[in-house]
Amino acid sequence: MQKRIYFDNAATTALAPAVLDVMLPYMTEKFGNPSSIYSYGRESRLAIESARKSVAKILNAHPAEIFFTSGGTESSNTAITASVRDLGCKRIITSPIEHHAVLHTAEYLRNRGEAQLSFVKLLPNGHIDLDNLEQLLAGSEEKTLVTLMHANNEIGNLLDLHAVGEMCKLYGAIFHSDTVQTVGHYSIDLRHTPVHFITAAAHKFHGPKGVGLLYINENVSIHPYIHGGSQERNMRAGTENLYGIVGFAKALELATAAYATDSEFIRSIKQYMAEQLKKHIKGVGFNGDFTGRSLYTVLNVSLPKTEKSEMLLFNLDINNICASGGSACTSGADQGSHVIRSVNNNPNRVAVRFSFCRHNTKEEVDIVVEKLKELI
Numbered sequence: 001m002q003k004r005i006y007f008d009n010a011a012t013t014a015l016a017p018a019v020l021d022v023m024l025p026y027m028t029e030k031f032g033n034p035s036s037i038y039s040y041g042r043e044s045r046l047a048i049e050s051a052r053k054s055v056a057k058i059l060n061a062h063p064a065e066i067f068f069t070s071g072g073t074e075s076s077n078t079a080i081t082a083s084v085r086d087l088g089c090k091r092i093i094t095s096p097i098e099h100h101a102v103l104h105t106a107e108y109l110r111n112r113g114e115a116q117l118s119f120v121k122l123l124p125n126g127h128i129d130l131d132n133l134e135q136l137l138a139g140s141e142e143k144t145l146v147t148l149m150h151a152n153n154e155i156g157n158l159l160d161l162h163a164v165g166e167m168c169k170l171y172g173a174i175f176h177s178d179t180v181q182t183v184g185h186y187s188i189d190l191r192h193t194p195v196h197f198i199t200a201a202a203h204k205f206h207g208p209k210g211v212g213l214l215y216i217n218e219n220v221s222i223h224p225y226i227h228g229g230s231q232e233r234n235m236r237a238g239t240e241n242l243y244g245i246v247g248f249a250k251a252l253e254l255a256t257a258a259y260a261t262d263s264e265f266i267r268s269i270k271q272y273m274a275e276q277l278k279k280h281i282k283g284v285g286f287n288g289d290f291t292g293r294s295l296y297t298v299l300n301v302s303l304p305k306t307e308k309s310e311m312l313l314f315n316l317d318i319n320n321i322c323a324s325g326g327s328a329c330t331s332g333a334d335q336g337s338h339v340i341r342s343v344n345n346n347p348n349r350v351a352v353r354f355s356f357c358r359h360n361t362k363e364e365v366d367i368v369v370e371k372l373k374e375l376i
């Protein structure tokens with residue numbers, strides 16, 4: 001059996017051994033409850049606060065702006081719901097290609113009559129139409145939340161956070177960005193980025209699953225989302241995910257130290273795969289702005305629909321190759337991708353997302369391309 005080839009790093013990544021090393025003591029001997037007042041508990045508290053400081057420093061934010069959560073989904077739910085319920089937003093502007101953590105939350109609030117919902121138009125290459133965003137912002141006096149992702153997890157398109165943030169500022173809108181695919185992959189300077197909320201999940205950059213962050217700009221004040229104890233400065237009750245938080249900080253620290261080399265290497269893998277596919281597979285195309293403003297980690301491949309290509313993910317799996325058709329949360333359900341439908345709704349094409357990390361190699365690309373040639 002061929003060794004497994006993991007080309008689904010936008011879904012999740014392998015935990016880095018060095019991250020596990022710093023987490024393990026907090027699962028074994030250092031298990032004190034961070035809220036306990038004796039020294040054993042205080043050590044755990046110290047570990048959480050050091051993690052917060054380290055993360056804040058890397059993102060150029062204040063530690064008081066960093067809240068640890070269970071991941072990207074919880075962070076976006078919190079930011080969007082709080083914008084409506086606490087910050088007075090009566091309208092949400094988003095795009096049809098957001099992650100479901102955003103889309104379903106916005107739809108829920110709309111369905112309950114708590115906010116209106118508007119969708120910004122997309123350009124043919126899948127980027128947000130910023131002129132249309134401005135028209136939407138100018139078209140209503142209602143306090144508005146703009147929620148637009150920094151990078152699309154399926155097609156990789158990158159948003160100009162600064163341009164959108166400045167536009168939101170001009171119209172007095174609250175700006176939330178789902179940055180789950182970019183934190184740990186790009187340098188983010190929150191002191192100089194006009195955004196109210198951003199989100200992250202450690203498992204997207206070789207950290208543990210089940211831990212993420214919500215950045216809340218110091219100029220906005222929201223109510224607690226989870227009620228109970230006074231953890232996370234009264235914002236998120238419940239005993240903290242101590243080892244997860246320690247792991248989050250370490251993973252971000254390692255990713256930041258390796259940005260330059262890792263991004264260059266991973267970009268070369270993506271480019272190589274695109275070239276090889278173009279060379280060997282007739283009719284291949286790519287969804288999104290794949291050579292322009294796009295994640296260096298994601299290549300969304302578009303293939304002519306045939307009986308064989310429709311079975312592709314299944315057959316790749318049989319051959320021990322991990323890739324995905326949509327986001328990780330929908331790929332099992334096989335409903336097709338809402339992102340691909342919005343960007344390039346062609347019933348005669350199928351889309352497969354390959355996403356890379358520093359552990360991948362050109363040899364793996366060769367094997368996958370060879371397999372693809374056989375399978376389609």
Ligand SMILES: Cc1ncc(COP(=O)(O)O)c(C=O)c1O
Pocket residue numbers: 010011070071072073074099101149151152153178180181201210212327328329
């Ligand atoms: C863009 C984006 N947002 C949100 C999420 C959800 O993150 P999590 O699974 O950590 O809640 C993901 C990952 O699946 C994602 O890719």
